[in-house]
Amino acid sequence: MNSEETVCIIFLTIICLGIPYLNWAKKDPIQFWSPLTILCIIMLYYAVIGPFVTVYSGQTVYKLIDHRPFFLGGWILTLVGMISTIIGFNIISSKVKHSSLAKAKDDYLNGIAVEKTAWKPLVYLALICIIALVGTGGLIDQVAISRSAEGSLFQGTNTSFGGYLLNGINLLIGACVLLFIYCLKYKERWWLFLLLCGFTFAVYTKQGFRWRHISLILALAGTYYIYYNKKINLILFSVLGFFLLGVMGFIGLTRAYGAGLDYSNVDNVDNWDLILAGFGESSVFMTTSLLIHKSAQFLPTEFIGLDPLFQTVFMPIPRALWPGKPSGDYLSIVVSLYDEVFVDNGLGAAIFNFGEYYLMYGWISVILGGLLLGWLFKKAWLWFLKHRRNKLAIVTYAVFFSYIYMIISRGYTPQVVMLFFFTVYPLYFIFNYHYKRVKLKKARFAHS
Secondary structure, three states: OOHHHHHHHHHHHHHHHHHHHHHHHOOOHHHHHOHHHHHHHHHHHHHHHHHHHHHHOOOOEEOOEEOHHHHHHHHHHHHHHHHHHHHHHHHOOOOOOOOHHHHHHHHHHHHHOOHHHHHHHHHHHHHHHHHHHHOOOHHHHHHOOEOOOOOOHHHHOOOOOHHHHHHHHHHHHHHHHHHHHHHHHHOOOHHHHHHHHHHHHHHHHHHOOHHHHHHHHHHHHHHHHHHHOOOOOHHHHHHHHHHHHHHHHHHHHHEEOOOEEOHHHHOOOOHHHHHHHHHHHHHHHHHHHHHHHHHHHOOOOOOOOOHHHHHHHHOOOOOOOOOOOOOOOOOHHHHHOOOOOOOOOOOOOOOOHHHHHHHHHOHHHHHHHHHHHHHHHHHHHHHHHHOOOOHHHHHHHHHHHHHHHHHHHOOOHHHHHHHHHHHOHHHHHHHHHHHHHOOHHHHHHHHO
16 A cells, blocks of 8 residues: 555545544434434445455455556545535534424424324335336235345336336335334334334345345434434444444345345355455445546546536436437446446446546536535534424434435436435425424414
C-alpha cells in the first residue's frame, strides 16, 4: 500500500468509525440514528473492511480483471463524496422547532393507534401486485424458497406495468414495521407480525435481492431502539452484524434470481466462506474504482450530464404510453468497462451513487451531489426530530434510515427514486394523511 492509499484509508477509517461513535456517545440515544451514521457504516463495509477482506482473501479479481491497482481512485472518490455529504448535512442548523400544535397532533395520533390498521392497505396492495404477476397460486410459491422457477415474479414483468407490480413487493417492508410498532406498544398480535415477516422474508429470498432483506432488518431494529429510546450495545451490534453477513453470504452463494435458493452450492462451505461471501458486495467498490481509473479514456467527451435527472422524470411513464421513451441506459459506460475482457460479462455491475455523480460532470458533480444529498438527509432528520414521539413518524424514518443503504450502494438515480416511492413514501403518505386530518380541538384536548 503506497502513501496516498495509506492517507486515504486512514481518513476514511477515522470518519467511518468516528461519526457513528460520536453519535452513539451522545446523551440522547436517538442521535445514533442520524443519516450520517448509516452512511458511515455503509462505507465502512464497502470502502474499508470490504477491500481489505478481498485483498487478504486474494479475491481482487472480478470479472476477469484484477482491480487491486485501481483501489486508490475508489478511496479518493469515497472520501470526497463522504466529506461533501457531511458538509451538506451540517449546512442547515440543527435547531428543531417543536410547536405546541405539532406536539398536540402527535399525541392525539399516538392515542388512537393509527398503526393498528395502517399496515393492511400496504399488504393488500403488495398481494395484488404478486397475484397480478404470477396468479393466485403464486402466493403459495413465494413461501417455497428452495430453487424452483415456479412463483418467479419476473415472469410477469414483461407487461406494460410489470415494473410497477414488481416494485410493489417493497410495500411489505412498511407493513411489517407498522405492525411491529403496534405489537411493541400493545403487546399483542405477535403471531400476526411473525407470520407477515416470515412471508415477506420468503418473498424477498425467492426473488434474490438482498438489499430488501437488509432494509427490512435495519428498519425493524431502528424502530425498536428509537421507540424505546435505548442506546445500542456496540458489542452486540457488531456480533449481529457478522451474523447478518453470514446470512447474506449464504443467500448470495445459493440464490438464483426469481427461483429461490440452491443449497447444493454450499455443500463444502464453512462459516469463514459465508463471511467472505457476505463481503461479495464489495465488488461495487471495485467496479467504481475501475470506473475512476478508466475515466480518462472517455471523459469529458462522454460526460452523461443531467441524464440521470431526465431519466428519473421519464422512468415512471410506461413504455406502452410512450414507445419512444429514452432507454435510460446511460450506465452502459459501466458495462463497457468489462467488454474488452469478456463481452457482456459486465452486465449487472453496480457502482456507488458517487460514481454516478462522477459520470455527470466529474469531480465538481461529486461535490455538488454530495452537498445536495447531505442537505436532503438533514431535512429528513429534522422532520423526524420534530415528530419523534409520533409512532407513524418513527416507522417512516426507520424505513428511510434503512433505505439509505440503497441510495448509497446503487448509483442509478431513476431506480433509486422509483423504489423510494414504493418503500418510504407510502409511510410518509400515511403519516401526512392522518396528521392533516387531526381536528385542532381534539389535538389540544389530547395534549392537555
